[in-house]
Amino acid sequence: MAAQEHQRQPMRPVRALESAATRDAQPGRHRAARLATSEPSVRAMSPGAILDFSVEILMRRFGALVGVATACWIPVEVLGELVLRYGSETGLEMLWVGLLAFPLQALTVSLVSSLVGGEVLGRPMGALDSLRLPLFRVVGVGVISVVTVLATLMGFCLGCIGMPVVMWLLAMAPAVYILEGGALLAATRETTAGGLGSDVVRALRRSAVLSKGWGGLARWLCYTVVGGLMIGPLSAFASAAEEPSVRAWLQDLLSIRGVAFSALSVLLSGLFVGAGYAYMAVNMAVFYFDRRVEREALDLELAIDRLGAARG
Secondary structure: OHHHHHHHOOOOOEEEEOOHHHHHHOOOOOHHHHEEEEEOOOOOOOHHHHHHHHHHHHHHOHHHHHHHHHHHHHHHHHHHHHHHHHOOOOOHHHHHHHHOHHHHHHHHHHHHHHHHHHHHOOOOOOHHHHHHHHHHOHHHHHHHHHHHHHHHHHHHHHOOOHHHHHHHHHOOHHHHHHHOOOOOOOOOOOOOOOOHHHHHHHHHHHHHHHHOOHHHHHHHHHHHHHHHHHHHHHHHHHHHOOOHHHHHHHHHHHOOOHHHHHHHHHHHHHHHHHHHHHHHHHHHHHHHHHHHHHHHOHHHHHHHHHHHHHHO
């Protein structure tokens, strides 16, 4: 019974102020980076607790998380706007634009993972600091995205069950690639740096190992369904502006036309879609930490590291 209560307890980092010397030595960092935590609070969580904690993190760092996700999706919205204005009548160009969603989703997860990792581990970072590692490893994230898409298509060819199984087992790979390739989890025994190919293979393998099991499946299904329910209306709202009748009505209502209306449409569409994908990416990162605790006792490992550091 005590073990079950321990697993269901949500993760809540306890923050404390840094010393004045540390704060003065880093004057230009984000306000969140000036907050350090004496110790992280990493716990295994139920599916509902993962969703709740993800909302808490999203609200805490809303500007940074949604801003990063929006920046990832703006290129898709720009290309979509160009296709609407200059594309052929067949609309085949929109198919290629849609294919960009797969690598951009992986990129969003990788960029968001650093921010979420800092929050979960009690070491919140500024937005610019958290983006350094993902941007340096963006090639690997792209390779993971391509491999995941190809594996998903192969799963689809094997039957209706194969595709969701592949998506479930490999969904965590971008988060693993970023979090276990940087300084946040450098002290854990599972983190080893290698070449691009070995790191990508390791991230895919680690994603499958951490995700497998009924507990992992239940949590993945939960945040995937909830994330889809959130992204669906936001994407529909963004897509509505592409309908000719709605577009004409909005132009008359706002008295904006031409390039100005296109720029506003791109910005708002990217913001709505980015907000939905930001929440899904936060869920993914929290899911990663939950699986590490459940399968590898990451919370105990971090506690031992802190104890050793305090004695040293």
